[in-house]
Amino acid sequence: MKMSKKDDLFDSKADEVIAKCVTDVPPTSFFLFAGAGSGKTRSLVECLEVIRDKSGPKFSLNGRRVGVITFTNKACDEIRSRLKYDELFEVSTIHSFAWSLIKSLNHDIKGWLEENLKKEIAELEEKERKGRAGTQASKDRINAITSKRERIANLGQVRKFIYNPDGDNPERNALNHAEVIKITASFLTERPLMQSLLVNRFPILLIDESQDTSRELIEAFFLVQSKLKDRFVLGIIGDMMQRIYTAGKMDLGTNLPEDWETPAKRMNHRSCHRIIKLVNRIRKPVDGQEQRPRSDKGEGYVRFFILPADIEDKPAQEHECCRLMAEVEGDDGWLDPGTNVKTLTLEHRMAARRLGFLDMWDALKDVNRLKTGLRDGSLPGLRFFSHLILPLIKANEKKDSFALTSIVRKNSPLLEKDTLISCKSGQKCQVESAKAAVDSLVELWKDGKSPTFMQVLDSVYQTGLFRIPGVLIPFAKPAEEGAEESQEEDKRDNLVAWRKFLETQFDQIERYSQYVQGEARYDTHQGVKGLEFPRVCVVMDDSESGGFTFSYEQLFGAKQSKTKPKPGKETSIDRTRRLFYVTCSRAEESLALVAYTEDPEAVKKHVLDEGWFKEHEVVVISRNAA
Numbered sequence: 001m002k003m004s005k006k007d008d009l010f011d012s013k014a015d016e017v018i019a020k021c022v023t024d025v026p027p028t029s030f031f032l033f034a035g036a037g038s039g040k041t042r043s044l045v046e047c048l049e050v051i052r053d054k055s056g057p058k059f060s061l062n063g064r065r066v067g068v069i070t071f072t073n074k075a076c077d078e079i080r081s082r083l084k085y086d087e088l089f090e091v092s093t094i095h096s097f098a099w100s101l102i103k104s105l106n107h108d109i110k111g112w113l114e115e116n117l118k119k120e121i122a123e124l125e126e127k128e129r130k131g132r133a134g135t136q137a138s139k140d141r142i143n144a145i146t147s148k149r150e151r152i153a154n155l156g157q158v159r160k161f162i163y164n165p166d167g168d169n170p171e172r173n174a175l176n177h178a179e180v181i182k183i184t185a186s187f188l189t190e191r192p193l194m195q196s197l198l199v200n201r202f203p204i205l206l207i208d209e210s211q212d213t214s215r216e217l218i219e220a221f222f223l224v225q226s227k228l229k230d231r232f233v234l235g236i237i238g239d240m241m242q243r244i245y246t247a248g249k250m251d252l253g254t255n256l257p258e259d260w261e262t263p264a265k266r267m268n269h270r271s272c273h274r275i276i277k278l279v280n281r282i283r284k285p286v287d288g289q290e291q292r293p294r295s296d297k298g299e300g301y302v303r304f305f306i307l308p309a310d311i312e313d314k315p316a317q318e319h320e321c322c323r324l325m326a327e328v329e330g331d332d333g334w335l336d337p338g339t340n341v342k343t344l345t346l347e348h349r350m351a352a353r354r355l356g357f358l359d360m361w362d363a364l365k366d367v368n369r370l371k372t373g374l375r376d377g378s379l380p381g382l383r384f385f386s387h388l389i390l391p392l393i394k395a396n397e398k399k400d401s402f403a404l405t406s407i408v409r410k411n412s413p414l415l416e417k418d419t420l421i422s423c424k425s426g427q428k429c430q431v432e433s434a435k436a437a438v439d440s441l442v443e444l445w446k447d448g449k450s451p452t453f454m455q456v457l458d459s460v461y462q463t464g465l466f467r468i469p470g471v472l473i474p475f476a477k478p479a480e481e482g483a484e485e486s487q488e489e490d491k492r493d494n495l496v497a498w499r500k501f502l503e504t505q506f507d508q509i510e511r512y513s514q515y516v517q518g519e520a521r522y523d524t525h526q527g528v529k530g531l532e533f534p535r536v537c538v539v540m541d542d543s544e545s546g547g548f549t550f551s552y553e554q555l556f557g558a559k560q561s562k563t564k565p566k567p568g569k570e571t572s573i574d575r576t577r578r579l580f581y582v583t584c585s586r587a588e589e590s591l592a593l594v595a596y597t598e599d600p601e602a603v604k605k606h607v608l609d610e611g612w613f614k615e616h617e618v619v620v621i622s623r624n625a626a
């Protein structure tokens with residue numbers, strides 16, 4: 001098909017429709033669902049700019065703002081920066097948005113929690129009556145009942161609830177993520193006052209990635225819109241083909257109210273032609289939606305590499321696949337995957353293994369209260385090493401005494417004003433102590449040695465160079481050796497995990513820190529939602545991933561599901577197909593797919609039969625060739 005530049009403007013009508021929706025009086029709500037790379041996020045930002053230009057001053061005068069909800073903190077930062085941090089817009093994740101609506105309602109939250117906990121206890125008791133005694137499930141139920149009863153007993157003492165949208169919320173007066181969503185949805189659904197509060201504060205609410213936004217809240221927002229449609233615009237943006245979490249509303253978009261606008265976007269502005277052909281093909285059996293490429297994009301490349309599941313040294317195999325990509329395309333960018341290629345693994349553990357921080361990851365990964373913080377790098381026990389010790393060691397390596405001194409001056413209690421004033425032996429002596437403390441720390445790396453986290457902690461504690469975060473104190477003080485033995489079960493698990501972590505090597509922290517900040521060459525299939533990269537390598541390996549939610553072996557026809565599909569219920573193939581669509585559609589120019597399988601021939605046959613790839617695009621790598 002011959003295309004002209006004019007074709008690239010094919011979808012511009014959609015933005016005009018949206019602009020009219022948010023500026024008309026009364027306004028109209030809209031539902032913008034379109035494929036990957038169609039410019040939904042761009043439309044969102046353009047729509048916000050229109051609102052700012054047309055209604056910004058009026059909104060500010062009345063103390064009103066435009067609510068924007070998106071999926072990750074990273075996406076929030078991106079939108080805020082594109083809007084030049086204009087105060088008119090409240091850009092947040094769904095959890096922080098929900099919390100901002102309910103956080104002052106302590107009394108009502110308490111009432112809701114008590115009622116809900118009683119309901120949950122009754123359900124558990126009923127299950128316990130019907131279930132078999134003595135089993136693990138029964139023990140878990142009894143523990144859950146006890147802990148819920150304790151929580152009810154404790155509610156009387158809670159004056160103020162707290163909640164961190166990005167944390168694990170272990171505090172007694174903290175709400176968990178699911179509770180914040182449920183409470184907000186319930187208040188919005190049942191309380192007219194709460195509905196008015198939302199609408200008065202945010203007469204316009206736009207939700208990006210809404211296919212993965214929690215079902216209860218989406219339904220509550222729809223309800224508010226239907227009741228207060230003249231005062232409240234809801235803009236729902238997303239793509240059902242990119243629904244990859246279970247919280248989303250499965251039938252979002254069906255039975256939309258008739259007075260909603262549904263602008264369409266059929267272009268893909270991101271990817272080269274070959275990649276769009278592939279994602280169209282993957283999508284075909286789901287809803288048949290086909291995207292058109294831009295006239296100014298090249299053809300692009302895709303290659304599907306098939307390797308035996310038990311092949312040795314998988315990272316080296318993936319490196320080889322990148323080399324083959326470089327050869328096929330004549331693109332040297334593939335030769336330096338560390339800098340130029342985004343490699344996607346299904347699980348963090350696979351990335352941890354490939355990047356070399358598996359030991360520290362494995363030590364902490366199973367403790368529930370540490371999970372979120374481990375994934376986003378916010379655990380104080382880790383930040384102590386990644387944000388304080390690591391920069392200090394790096395500054396020392398680079399002989400950057402300015403940077404080193406500034407880290408110590410800013411963070412060391414040895415050089416705090418009060419210490420310096422009260423020090424009898426004089427300031428000079430304190431500065432000497434700080435210097436000696438740094439010397440003894442860097443000594444741990446002398447002659448190419450590589451210390452453990454424990455050795456680092458020990459040195460810092462002995463010299464008093466920095467304050468030790470609370471979670472690491474039990475290990476720093478020798479008197480508390482074996483502290484974990486006397487603790488309750490969940491606290492003990494926590495301590496055991498930290499001790500295990502401390503026994504691993506410090507040199508992992510840099511790679512870990514880069515990874516959680518999204519700066520490493522690896523990310524997960526789910527973590528790159530909304531992002532795009534010139535070269536993408538997707539690693540698909542069921543044997544390395546722990547869960548049952550996704551199965552590439554089933555999607556690629558190497559294995560059959562053991563369970564019969566239930567009518568109306570989605571299968572693991574459905575879920576995996578959507579994830580596959582998300583990963584493939586991140587690529588702008590070229591895409592390497594690396595599939596490990598127990599049946600290479602079956603996979604090859606399947607992907608050719610499906611018409612996803614042409615014969616020359618499929619490369620089977622055998623064990624002998626390795």
Ligand SMILES: Nc1ncnc2c1ncn2[C@@H]1O[C@H](COP(=O)(O)OP(=O)(O)OP(=O)(O)O)[C@@H](O)[C@H]1O
Nearest residue numbers: 035036037038039040041042043269270529530531
């Ligand atoms: N009208 C346009 N003209 C030129 N480039 C565009 C246009 N719309 C979008 N783009 C570019 O295409 C890419 C994809 O846009 P965007 O991220 O907004 O798409 P999306 O629909 O949100 O994608 P996804 O659902 O895959 O996350 C971006 O690089 C964006 O700048």
